[in-house]
Amino acid sequence: MLNPNLFPYLLGLSAFLFTVGAMGVLIRRNPIVVFMCIELMLNAGNVALVAYGRFLNSEEGQIFAFMVIVVAAAEVVVGLALITQIFRLGRELDVDDLSEMKE
Amino acid sequence: MNVSTASTLVLLVLAFPLIGSALNGFLGPVFGRRFVNLAGTISIFASFVVACLVLANVVGAPAGQGAITVRLWDWINLGGGTNLSVGMDFTLDALSALMLMVITGVGFLIHVYSVGYMEHDTGFARFFSYMNFFIFSMLMLVLAADLLILIIGWALVALSSYLLIGFWHDRPTAVAAARKAFITQVIGDVALVIAAFLIVLNTHTLSLPNIFARTQAFPAGGALITGICALLAIGAFAKSAQFPLHTWLPDAMEGPTPVSALIHAATMVTAGVYLIARFHVLFNLAPVAEGMVACVGMGTAVMAGIIALSQIDIKRVIAYSTMSQIGLMIYAVGIGAYSAGMFHFAMHAVFKALLFMAAGNVIHALHDEQDIRLMGGLHARMRWTHVAFGAGSLALGGFFLFSGWFSKEDLLGFGTVSGPGAAPWILYAVGVGVNVLTGLYAFRLYFTVFQGEPQTARGFGVKEAGYPMLIPVVILGALSVIVAWPLQFPLPNTLHVFSDFLSPVFAGSQSPLLHDPSFGLALVALIIGTAASLIGIGLAMRLWYEHRPDPQVVLASLPRVIPLLSYNKFYFDEIYDRALVQPVKAVARTARRVVEPDVMDSWVQGIGELLRGFSLDLRLVQTGLIRDYASIFTVFAVVLVVVWVFIAR
Numbered sequence: 001m002l003n004p005n006l007f008p009y010l011l012g013l014s015a016f017l018f019t020v021g022a023m024g025v026l027i028r029r030n031p032i033v034v035f036m037c038i039e040l041m042l043n044a045g046n047v048a049l050v051a052y053g054r055f056l057n058s059e060e061g062q063i064f065a066f067m068v069i070v071v072a073a074a075e076v077v078v079g080l081a082l083i084t085q086i087f088r089l090g091r092e093l094d095v096d097d098l099s100e101m102k103e
Numbered sequence: 104m105n106v107s108t109a110s111t112l113v114l115l116v117l118a119f120p121l122i123g124s125a126l127n128g129f130l131g132p133v134f135g136r137r138f139v140n141l142a143g144t145i146s147i148f149a150s151f152v153v154a155c156l157v158l159a160n161v162v163g164a165p166a167g168q169g170a171i172t173v174r175l176w177d178w179i180n181l182g183g184g185t186n187l188s189v190g191m192d193f194t195l196d197a198l199s200a201l202m203l204m205v206i207t208g209v210g211f212l213i214h215v216y217s218v219g220y221m222e223h224d225t226g227f228a229r230f231f232s233y234m235n236f237f238i239f240s241m242l243m244l245v246l247a248a249d250l251l252i253l254i255i256g257w258a259l260v261a262l263s264s265y266l267l268i269g270f271w272h273d274r275p276t277a278v279a280a281a282r283k284a285f286i287t288q289v290i291g292d293v294a295l296v297i298a299a300f301l302i303v304l305n306t307h308t309l310s311l312p313n314i315f316a317r318t319q320a321f322p323a324g325g326a327l328i329t330g331i332c333a334l335l336a337i338g339a340f341a342k343s344a345q346f347p348l349h350t351w352l353p354d355a356m357e358g359p360t361p362v363s364a365l366i367h368a369a370t371m372v373t374a375g376v377y378l379i380a381r382f383h384v385l386f387n388l389a390p391v392a393e394g395m396v397a398c399v400g401m402g403t404a405v406m407a408g409i410i411a412l413s414q415i416d417i418k419r420v421i422a423y424s425t426m427s428q429i430g431l432m433i434y435a436v437g438i439g440a441y442s443a444g445m446f447h448f449a450m451h452a453v454f455k456a457l458l459f460m461a462a463g464n465v466i467h468a469l470h471d472e473q474d475i476r477l478m479g480g481l482h483a484r485m486r487w488t489h490v491a492f493g494a495g496s497l498a499l500g501g502f503f504l505f506s507g508w509f510s511k512e513d514l515l516g517f518g519t520v521s522g523p524g525a526a527p528w529i530l531y532a533v534g535v536g537v538n539v540l541t542g543l544y545a546f547r548l549y550f551t552v553f554q555g556e557p558q559t560a561r562g563f564g565v566k567e568a569g570y571p572m573l574i575p576v577v578i579l580g581a582l583s584v585i586v587a588w589p590l591q592f593p594l595p596n597t598l599h600v601f602s603d604f605l606s607p608v609f610a611g612s613q614s615p616l617l618h619d620p621s622f623g624l625a626l627v628a629l630i631i632g633t634a635a636s637l638i639g640i641g642l643a644m645r646l647w648y649e650h651r652p653d654p655q656v657v658l659a660s661l662p663r664v665i666p667l668l669s670y671n672k673f674y675f676d677e678i679y680d681r682a683l684v685q686p687v688k689a690v691a692r693t694a695r696r697v698v699e700p701d702v703m704d705s706w707v708q709g710i711g712e713l714l715r716g717f718s719l720d721l722r723l724v725q726t727g728l729i730r731d732y733a734s735i736f737t738v739f740a741v742v743l744v745v746v747w748v749f750i751a752r
Binding site: 022025026027029095096098099100101 | 728
């Protein structure tokens with residue numbers, strides 16, 4: 001049984017990781033880094049889920065964390081495929097440059 | 104006549120023209136001219152046969168049972184407190200049987216004539232479809248035993264009239280004339296509908312027999328019944344081209360000549376006479392309205408007669424003579440001489456249809472020339488048409504023993520003793536003057552067109568019309584001589600088959616204005632009227648046949664104002680144009696120039712501009728930069744969380 005006093009620190013860690021990831025998504029222009037930041041945000045969520053599950057004595061938090069990992073993996077597959085394709089087209093890997101959908 | 108026989112007859116007489124109209128309209132263009140000619144005429148002939156059966160049934164019915172009202176089916180049943188129910192009610196009685204006979208009989212002959220007249224027109228299927236539809240509408244009007252059904256028929260004939268006046272829709276004048284006719288008639292429709300509202304408010308029924316049975320709702324001579332009758336009369340005036348709603352009829356001559364003969368002479372324009380005769384029970388309660396109707400009728404008769412004297416278009420002359428003769432009919436039903444009015448209607452239908460069709464032959468022979476100054480000398484070249492036209496002119500002019508003589512003298516004989524005071528005598532004197540005028544204009548037309556020498560080279564080469572156009576003219580020519588002989592003699596206590604036939608319809612109530620003239624008075628009136636007609640015809644002969652004195656000389660000796668007024672139709676078109684059309688147009692122009700751009704557009708387009716501006720601004724949000732979207736998303740997510748955590752809880 002973990003010390004209940006650790007709970008705020010775990011949530012704090014989660015919030016810190018999430019903020020770092022969000023800032024990375026907003027600031028960085030390299031899509032690969034953006035992806036890594038998104039992973040960071042997802043894993044921040046996982047930390048929070050697992051922490052809650054632990055402190056509320058429930059398995060659901062961990063189950064959800066597994067779900068998130070699966071979804072994140074799938075998302076990475078799609079995302080990396082997109083990035084590879086963009087790279088193959090000879091485009092610069094810059095999210096600001098990929099704005100054709102505006103029109 | 105039992106109910107099932109009557110329903111069958113009504114259904115058949117209405118169905119044939121309607122089926123004919125549908126066949127011609129939908130299948131005519133596919134099957135071609137021969138099919139249309141057959142379908143168009145046979146449908147009306149079948150209707151005519153049924154009308155004869157109706158007549159036989161009405162005549163053969165035992166005394167007092169000649170009228171029957173049948174309900175084909177229920178239509179509107181409001182139930183509840185109002186208890187208003189409208190059914191497909193139709194009446195068969197002497198009056199409707201007479202109308203049926205005239206409409207289908209004359210209508211059939213005119214359809215036969217149309218076969219020849221429309222021979223070279225490409226729109227023949229449309230034409231016959233409209234014509235059959237007109238017959239259907241008119242039959243519905245005269246058979247209706249419910250005010251609502253009557254109004255529907257009333258409006259449908261106006262529609263057919265509109266369609267047929269504007270039949271040649273590539274002529275702007277025809278389209279304008281059609282519109283004018285329709286708009287004028289709508290004025291009458293509105294009056295009729297208001298009258299119907301007043302009637303249903305007071306009697307709680309629209310069924311004509313019930314209305315006539317509940318006249319205790321109207322105090323005799325009261326303002327209510329006078330108003331209702333005045334409104335009905337306005338409806339009748341619009342349909343029958345009476346002052347002040349008469350200006351559409353001459354313009355209606357833009358339509359093909361068979362249309363002028365059928366609709367604008369023989370049948371539809373006399374619907375007003377029929378309406379007043381049908382509502383005689385109400386009119387007999389409103390002597391003031393009756394007097395107004397009589398005055399308007401006689402006034403129109405004089406006015407139209409004067410105008411007819413100077414018109415130069417052959418069809419317009421006949422149109423004004425129609426207006427004048429309908430004025431006499433309206434006068435007759437105004438003073439309560441209903442069967443005399445209907446008698447003149449029947450005779451007039453015969454000889455006026457004849458005159459129009461004969462005029463159509465002339466126009467056809469002269470290759471669409473309608474100016475009578477360019478005609479003349481046709482008597483030798485169009486022998487049959489000439490004879491028929493002459494017979495029609497004699498009937499119209501009221502020559503002794505021709506059909507018009509019987510009906511016109513019959514009608515004027517009642518005029519001598521109608522109503523109190525000096526007014527009836529004045530009206531009667533004017534009526535005698537109308538007799539003179541009728542003789543004048545009828546024979547001015549006849550002499551100018553058929554006698555003398557041809558005025559153009561074309562006049563020498565004319566040929567008589569073909570059989571389809573000649574046979575109906577000759578039949579009607581013979582009829583306009585003899586048809587009145589077995590029916591009526593314009594003296595009391597003599598031959599009165601016609602008025603005896605109609606008398607059950609009018610027996611229930613007596614007009615306060617009407618008194619039967621004594622034999623002596625009627626004889627004097629007859630002699631005066633006949634003499635007046637002869638004077639008119641004789642004068643016309645001297646002026647336009649012998650040219651002693653020449654009409655031009657007479658014209659020059661008159662005060663300048665009379666020919667001017669006559670030629671310009673008393674300036675009614677101009678007055679209406681200035682007083683009604685131009686103000687309305689000015690209002691419309693102002694609305695177009697000021698109200699629409701400044702008032703309507705300001706808010707209609709304002710809303711549009713507002714939305715457009717908002718969208719334009721909103722568009723800037725879509726930058727295409729994923730990081731922008733993500734930022735917005737994040738900001739809103741944070742805001743939502745903050746709101747949820749700190750405020751919503």
